[in-house]
Amino acid sequence: MRVEVRLYASFAEHAPTHRAGDAFYVDLEATDSLLNLISRLGIAAKDVHLSMVNGRVVYDRSQILQDKDRIGLFPPVGGG
């Protein structure tokens, strides 16, 4: 399966274009979880503050991903 990924703030360096918010695609096994994806991207899981799957915040990183899922990963961010 293939998922659509966007990395934000300081995670942008792990994206192919090194730009926050540029979408890229990652091929995964059908049994891969969000945690597997984070590891594949070279990001330390402890640094991930928020994960979104299809626009929903996901706190359980063992969640198995689905084909065409849209994933966004964030370090701690806040503002207003």
Add this chain to the structure above:
Amino acid sequence: MTYGAMTGTKTHSLKGENMDRFLRINMTNRTAKFEPVPAQYKDRAGRWLTSSIVHDEVPATCHPLGPNNKLVFSPGIVTGTSSPTSSRISVGGKSPLTGGIKEANAGTGWSRRLVRLGIRALIIEGKADGLWLLKIDKNGAQFEAADSHAGARLSEVYPPLFTRFGGLKTVDVCSIGVAGENRMSAAGICFNDQDGRPTRYAGRGGLGAVMGSKGLKFIVVDDAGAEGVAIAKQDVFDAGRKKMAAALTEHAITKPRGALNSYGTAVLVNIINEAGALPTHNFRSGRFDGAAKIAGEAIFEGNKERTGKELYNHACSPGCIIQCSNTWHRPDGSEHSSCVEYESAWALGANCGIDNLDQVAEMNLLCNEYGLDTIEIGGAIAVAMEGGVAAFGDGARAIELVHEIGKATPLGKILGAGALVTGKAFGVARVPHVKGQNMPAYEPRAIKGIGMTYAISTMGADHTAGYTIAPEMLGVSGKLDPLDPNKTELARAFQYATAFIDTTGHCLFIAFAILDIASGFEGMVEECNGVLGTNWTADDVGRIGKEVLDLELDFNRKAGFTKADDRLPEFMTYEPLPPHNVVWDVPDAELDKVFG
């Protein structure tokens, strides 16, 4: 005209009198009077004090631009001390935008100077012909005519004022722009930042129009020779201040080189967009294709490219640890606009379908130049786009529209009156407001708790009334599902806690740290106890917050508001919002339970 030749009333001396007083200004005859703080207002400051005075002294049914409204300035409890991130000024009055009570606050050294002169509240009454400058210093208050500054851009009038009154080391300046002079409901009140930029706004609710209606153009405060803020229990204060500073320095969002310092508040553009809650094209969608181009990361990277170095943000006001205020630079590296906040980048960007940062920054600059609330203006332009005045995404036309406001043309005056008036003028049903105030940058259909806050806030649609985004979106102080509508307790608790923070003089952004770090919260209470000599506990935070809200609710009831005003606009109940395709579905009965 020189300061020595100032006209108006005699100078009223502060020397030899007890500190901590009110300064009451009558603009009708330009007199100034110092008063002791009335006993019932003991321990009150910031929003608690502005809302108390407005509640007690302003007839709720008065016209906001008439002589019976008052404009009240009050620094917070710990403002002017060594407490970090505490230089806020609360400004209160009856709002011409909402018709209800208003408190808007800003971070600026002006607040610090005012309280160091012993002025707990500055109350502006009456109504003058023409425009006036009010100068406040340790020798008292004086007036001079300021008509010659009418219509000028604020960046043109601030530098000569600084030169004349002794520079940034000596004075800070509060002002209205051309929008306030023309009594537009989207006019804010401007204060300078630490570098003298006229960019820090008590923006919302049209308080700039109230100041303009009184004929007051500038308030220059000089604190040379001031005695400073008395601290009742120094050891208690010091302990609290240390805890507060430690929490701000430790938390990932507020620490130096943390998210706010690196990317500014606009770091939120991407996260709220990813969550499907970034209002786009006048609240038609929760996702904007160009979001990443106007986000904090794009500002950081664009500045790096244009200036050749990594720019971290600066403090808007003295003593701030968080330092979230940014600058945006032109292709040649020169400074263009400050501060491109999350709300401004969204309002003038995504909400209008504009993804060009240079155009967004130009509109932001013009709002600062003309004295406008960026949220209300972005909202009004988006509604005008809905009404056919311009196409969504047409940044060049949107810039022209802001100039129309600056020139006070009939079209400009419609836009400057805010989104609701603009919607009426152009026959638009989709006007995202509550109590006449345009919603800020969080879609209530996709984030239910903030929608409840918009609905019931005494201020009209206002995210800073109770920033439930922290637990609903950011994983701060909780991990809640934004689409879960059961947030009655949350909406209440956050509004009470916020009213207390707005009373302390701290920036609301301390909440990120103190909601997660318990010792920081204790520190906030201890700082207040140190200054005031009180023995407040965490329970008093909720008690005082409730007292503030009760005063404001009572004012609004007397002004004619009913539960029917505590509702989101109808279109949100029948138009599903992409990408989650959700409508506003929080029952009215739940909204009515928040404040009972």
